[in-house]
Amino acid sequence: MTYDSIIIGAGLSGLTCGLLLAKSGRKVLIVEQHPEPAPVVRGFSRQGIYFDSGFHYVGGMGEGGPLRHLTKHLGLADKLELFPFAAEGFDCLRIEGKADDMLLPVGLTRIKDCLTGKFPALKLQIEDFLNDIERRWCDFPYLDLDKNFGGSDLKSVHEQSLAQRLEGFSAAPGLQTLLSMHSLLYGVSPQDASVTLNAQVAGSYYHSVHGIAGGGRSLVNAYLERLAETGTTLRCRAEVGRIIVADGRVAGVQLVDGEIISAPEVVATCNPALVPALVPPGALRPAYRKRLTDLQQTPSALILYARCSVPTPFLRRKNLFLCSQPGILAVALQSRLEERPMYLAGADYCRDTGGVKGIIAIVPTSMDEVAAWNNASQRRCRQYLEWKKQMTGRLVRHLPAVVPELGELEPLDLATPLTLQDYSRAPQGAIYGVGRFLGQHNPQPQTRLPGLYLSGQAVGGPGLLGTIVAGYYTCGTMTDHELLRGELRACR
Ligand SMILES: Cc1cc2nc3c(=O)[nH]c(=O)nc-3n(C[C@H](O)[C@H](O)[C@H](O)COP(=O)(O)OP(=O)(O)OC[C@H]3O[C@@H](n4cnc5c(N)ncnc54)[C@H](O)[C@@H]3O)c2cc1C
Known part of the structure; x- marks a missing residue:
């Protein structure tokens, strides 16, 4: 074919x-x-509760937000039922040992008012920080349709780090945590993240915050319906298993079962570090192969899926960021599980009016912790299952201790x-996948091999x-x- x-x-x-x-x-x-499309975001159900996996909430979908015209142009907007997150606080920060949580309200003006009211001595710095985010977060030609295409606009490789930018807030360590906690959503520590990367991710949520009724599964179904159309x-x-190259250009792919499928163009949206192994030796320059293979990856995670003993309104249309200490967010993967920052989301939060019945807790973790079982035959071995049980036990004991609103937790699954x-x-x-680390040049869509293009979160960004x-x-x-930009302008 x-x-x-x-x-x-x-x-x-x-x-x-x-x-x-196709358009x-x-x-x-x-x-x-994978046996099913979009395995990362499609979610799953356990004991009647739907749990999202790789999608919890989205920024930039509100009035004037760029995702509106992008989803409209893709033909998805009419197929998605959006609902807004809690206006008075879509993300909540809890620092252990501190009496009060800190809430981020929806909208940059509201956030400014809230934070300058709470930290009046830092008013000018806060305004300056947030104005900078407002300027930067849409600063790309597909988000700002009036901006000219420069070609390298996604690169912010050598600028100030988020940590450096937040040093000026040292008088308010809790505020430093609040303004750096979204680094958990892109997997690059504030020391290694550019202010632009933080602005692009955090800024979209500062602008507007929505969930999708039915979660990631509905999002995937909307895509599938549209693709069928x-x-x-x-x-x-x-x-x-292989990208076929003939006469110096792409000619198709060969699947691992041997089937050959012909096409003059191949777009690899898998992790770019996997691409060199798919391309015949000599088809890409050695330096480029090495660059792709060596790209720095974001950390991995443990993800707990659990049922709450009582419906909890606390996580309804709101997430919780948990930190063991104030200051610029630090993720020490060697530290005890309980001391690492965590992100908690409610399961099925759009349907439950009384409160969510389940939670999803994400804790940064290194592959090193499970490397001993990184082999298909060892996945289900007794030691691995025992280790999972121990980690699950620690999380279901720790979380209710620091978030008593959850009641008791019954673990239903753990992703490693x-x-x-x-x-x-x-x-x-x-x-x-590949993070956008300071000093790292992430790949561009075009490769030197005619017909081979790259896409995916390494090229744009996560989310x-x-x-x-x-x-x-x-x-x-x-x-x-x-x-393409002309078509998008017509969708504004
Ligand atoms: C736990 C978690 C929570 C998240 N929460 C949110 C959120 O709340 N909001 C948000 O906006 N984003 C969130 N994200 C991020 C978002 O899910 C990702 O950024 C996005 O799914 C990445 O999509 P992608 O297509 O670039 O990569 P992927 O989803 O990784 O797609 C690459 C695909 O390529 C396939 N593949 C690889 N090699 C081959 C091969 N040789 N042949 C065929 N197929 C291959 C893989 O199976 C995979 O399906 C979250 C992610 C995770 C993991």
């Missing part, structure tokens, strides 16, 4: 590229190694770095916003940026 374009990976980036390339008139095939073919359990690796194929089970932007950036590179 011959296609115009083959997309490797049916994650949010692959599905976005699929829609855009440009191409005959598109998306291939996914465009006639795009999606094949699961279809792992690419091995789980994340299985679902995304990301090396080391990297939670957000629904980052992956949609990555899809546009790659497909605009393959087609015509100005044409």
Whole structure:
């Protein structure tokens, strides 16, 4: 079978590229190694509770937010039922030992008012910090449609780090935590994250915050419906083992079962560190192969899925960031589990009016902790299951102690770095794949191998916003940026 374009990976980036390339008139095939599309974000149910996996909330979807015109252009907007997060506090920070939680209200003006009211001595610095975020968070041609395309706009490789920027707030360590806690949402520590990266992720949530009714599963279903409408073919359990190169350009892919599928264009949305092993030796320059292979990955995570003994209104349309101490957020992967920062979200939060029945707790963790079992035959061995049981036990004892609003927790499942690796194929089970670390040049969509393009969170950024932007950036590179931006302008 011959296609115009083959997309490797049916994650949010692959599905976005699929829609855009089909829209440009191409005959598109998306291939996914997992048995189901978008394995990272589709969520799952346990004992009647739906748990989101790789999608909890999204920023930039509110009035005037750029995700509005992007989802409209993709044909997804009408298929998604959005609901706003708690206006008075969508994200809550709890620092152990401190009497009061800190809440971030929705909207930059509200956040400014709230924080300058709480920290009047830092008024000018707070305003300056937030104004800077407001200026930067949409500073990319697919988000700001009036901005000219410069080509390297996603790079913010050598600028000030978020930690350096927040040093000026040392008189208020709790505020430093509040303004750095969203680094958990992109997997790069404040010391290694540029102020631009933080602005792009945190700023979208400062602008507006929504959940999607039905969570990540509904999001994936909306994509699938739309892809079916465009006639795009999606094949699961279809792992690419090799990108075929003939006469110096891409000619298709070969699946691990040997099947050959022809196409003059291949878009790899998998983790870019996996790409060199798919391409024949000599097809990419050695320096470029090494650059891709050596890209720094974000840490992995342990993710607890648990049932609350009583419905808890506390996490309804609101998340909790837990930290053991104030100051600029630090993630020491060697520290005790209980001392690491954690992110908690409610399960099925849009449906439950009384309160959520389950929680999802995400704790940064290194693959090193499970490396001994990183082999298919050892996954289900007694020691690994025993280790999971111990970690689960520690989390279900620790969380109610620091968040008594949850009541008792009944653990229903635990994802480990091995789980994340299985679902995304990301090396080391990297939670957000390749991170955008200061000093690291992340790959651009175009490669030197004619017909081979890259997309995915390494190219744009993590999250629904980052992956949609990555899809546009790659497909605009393959087609015509100005044409695509013109279509987007019509959707404003
Ligand atoms: C725990 C967690 C919570 C999150 N919470 C949020 C949130 O609240 N809001 C938000 O916006 N974002 C959130 N994210 C981030 C978001 O889920 C990711 O940024 C996004 O899913 C990445 O999409 P992607 O398509 O770039 O990568 P992936 O989803 O990793 O897609 C790559 C795909 O390629 C496939 N693949 C790899 N190799 C091959 C091969 N050889 N052949 C065929 N297929 C292959 C993989 O199976 C995978 O499906 C969260 C992520 C995680 C893990």
